Amino acid sequence: MNLLERLAAIVGPGNVITDAAGLAPYLVEERGLYRGAALAVIRPGSTAEVAETVKACAGAGIPMVPQGGNTGLCGGGVPSEDGRSVVISTERLTRIRAVDPVDFTLTAEAGCVLANLQQAAEEADCLFPLSLGAEGSCRIGGNISTNAGGTNVLRYGNTRDLVLGLEVVLPDGRIWNGLKRLRKDNTGYALQHLFIGAEGTLGIVTACVLKLFPRPREIATAMVALSELEAALPLFARARAASGDSVTACELVPRIGLDLGVRHVPGVRDPFDTPHDWMLLLELSSSRPGGLRDALEDMLGQALEDGLAVDAVIAESAAQRADFWRIREAIPEAQKREGGSIKHDVAVATSRVPEMIRRCTSAVEAALPGVRVVPFGHLGDGNTHFNLTQPEAPPPNGADKAAFLARWAEMNRIVHDIVVGMEGSISAEHGIGRLKVDELAHYKPEVDLDLMRRVKEAVDPRGLMNPGKILR
Numbered sequence: 036m037n038l039l040e041r042l043a044a045i046v047g048p049g050n051v052i053t054d055a056a057g058l059a060p061y062l063v064e065e066r067g068l069y070r071g072a073a074l075a076v077i078r079p080g081s082t083a084e085v086a087e088t089v090k091a092c093a094g095a096g097i098p099m100v101p102q103g104g105n106t107g108l109c110g111g112g113v114p115s116e117d118g119r120s121v122v123i124s125t126e127r128l129t130r131i132r133a134v135d136p137v138d139f140t141l142t143a144e145a146g147c148v149l150a151n152l153q154q155a156a157e158e159a160d161c162l163f164p165l166s167l168g169a170e171g172s173c174r175i176g177g178n179i180s181t182n183a184g185g186t187n188v189l190r191y192g193n194t195r196d197l198v199l200g201l202e203v204v205l206p207d208g209r210i211w212n213g214l215k216r217l218r219k220d221n222t223g224y225a226l227q228h229l230f231i232g233a234e235g236t237l238g239i240v241t242a243c244v245l246k247l248f249p250r251p252r253e254i255a256t257a258m259v260a261l262s263e264l265e266a267a268l269p270l271f272a273r274a275r276a277a278s279g280d281s282v283t284a285c286e287l288v289p290r291i292g293l294d295l296g297v298r299h300v301p302g303v304r305d306p307f308d309t310p311h312d313w314m315l316l317l318e319l320s321s322s323r324p325g326g327l328r329d330a331l332e333d334m335l336g337q338a339l340e341d342g343l344a345v346d347a348v349i350a351e352s353a354a355q356r357a358d359f360w361r362i363r364e365a366i367p368e369a370q371k372r373e374g375g376s377i378k379h380d381v382a383v384a385t386s387r388v389p390e391m392i393r394r395c396t397s398a399v400e401a402a403l404p405g406v407r408v409v410p411f412g413h414l415g416d417g418n419t420h421f422n423l424t425q426p427e428a429p430p431p432n433g434a435d436k437a438a439f440l441a442r443w444a445e446m447n448r449i450v451h452d453i454v455v456g457m458e459g460s461i462s463a464e465h466g467i468g469r470l471k472v473d474e475l476a477h478y479k480p481e482v483d484l485d486l487m488r489r490v491k492e493a494v495d496p497r498g499l500m501n502p503g504k505i506l507r
């Protein structure tokens with residue numbers, strides 16, 4: 036029996052995809068940056084089938100690429116071009132094994148779509164707070180493997196903070212059962228953390244125990260026009276203090292981000308009568324109803340008096356709240372429609388975000404006159420999507436998307452040098468994948484890289500699990 040026949044015997048012939056049309060969606064990455072090739076896509080339906088699949092591939096010396104919803108932004112879930120690997124998709128691992136509102140836990144298989152888990156939590160009158168633009172298609176195993184962030188990190192933490200236990204198929208096919216519901220467990224190394232954020236390089240996550248929270252009963256959302264970028268910091272601090280630390284989102288929206296949204300994405304409207312350079316989307320929530328809206332209104336009134344804010348609108352309905360969020364969520368899509376974008380997902384200490392934005396903006400504008408800087412995102416976490424849109428001007432600087440994108444590495448170096456010089460991170464929430472392998476090698480201290488390589492060698496000595504990702 037050859038490998039594909041063995042795999043078909045394990046998962047069923049219908050779950051071994053080898054035809055070009057069937058393979059295509061698994062081989063291209065979200066932004067079209069990478070187009071890989073594969074022997075096959077395998078779709079196991081249980082942990083045992085994942086384990087048998089991995090054993091068979093390992094036995095044949097075949098590299099494996101785990102894949103969830105394939106919404107990752109660094110090419111981590113896409114196989115290389117050599118066509119030697121198999122993609123192991125978790126899309127049939129979609130069972131929710133348990134929802135426990137007493138333990139405040141949810142136990143689910145890795146292929147569950149994030150939005151379905153949010154829904155299951157809500158049905159138990161709980162909240163699973165991980166929330167991001169791709170939640171309708173990303174899968175929890177992918178979220179765990181990229182340690183996804185999103186819009187609620189401020190209050191609830193990254194995915195790492197939301198995981199209590201994991202079940203993982205190791206690169207040799209053994210199953211590691213760490214599927215615990217414990218809040219406390221100090222019995223040596225916390226092994227689950229090895230696999231969180233490992234981008235599939237250490238094994239395949241097959242199931243997880245997630246933390247739930249009480250469901251919010253009151254949500255107050257405002258779009259605030261800032262007097263200047265720097266005003267975001269005291270405003271954010273005041274919102275935390277005034278609301279009993281109930282701020283769940285604090286997202287920065289620049290003028291150009293809103294303008295591009297209005298131009299390209301249906302339903303995006305400027306909530307203000309006059310244009311403002313910098314806006315902050317603030318959201319407060321609490322499981323105890325009453326008082327949040329008033330607290331927000333008072334805080335904003337004072338901020339207007341003190342000159343931190345120049346205008347503010349509080350959402351009066353769920354529809355208006357959705358409108359505010361649409362402004363924020365539309366920015367990446369609008370940028371895509373505007374032409375080429377060079378992206379940076381960087382973090383610095385929250386207090387240094389305005390300085391970082393100003394320094395990076397000056398530096399990239401000096402290097403590439405006409406470039407349009409679109410810095411937006413999770414200000415409350417110190418995480419900025421410092422994205423660049425191609426110049427509007429005619430060639431040589433503008434109009435030519437390919438010429439602009441050819442400067443990707445140069446722009447990365449400028450921005451990342453400044454960010455690392457400010458003790459920041461070159462990848463705050465999207466991971467490394469293939470896209471940032473060289474950047475990681477360039478910026479990570481040698482001791483860090485050495486430890487990471489040793490972990491990889493210990494868990495995956497033959498280097499068959501998602502090779503070429505994170506580490507060279």
Ligand SMILES: Cc1cc2nc3c(=O)[nH]c(=O)nc-3n(C[C@H](O)[C@H](O)[C@H](O)COP(=O)(O)OP(=O)(O)OC[C@H]3O[C@@H](n4cnc5c(N)ncnc54)[C@H](O)[C@@H]3O)c2cc1C
Pocket residue numbers: 065100101102103104105106107108110111112113125145166167168169172173174175176177178179180181182183184185186234235236238239240241367464465468501504
């Ligand atoms: C519109 C949009 C908005 C986004 N917003 C955010 C955001 O706000 N914050 C954020 O952090 N990210 C964001 N992302 C990026 C992306 O959605 C996340 O990285 C998500 O967590 C990836 O999940 P996935 O199931 O699509 O993983 P995939 O893309 O399939 O895989 C991502 C990585 O995880 C590995 N992997 C997947 N499943 C497993 C598994 N079961 N076991 C082991 N390894 C696995 C893959 O090999 C790959 O390296 C966004 C993406 C889009 C398209």
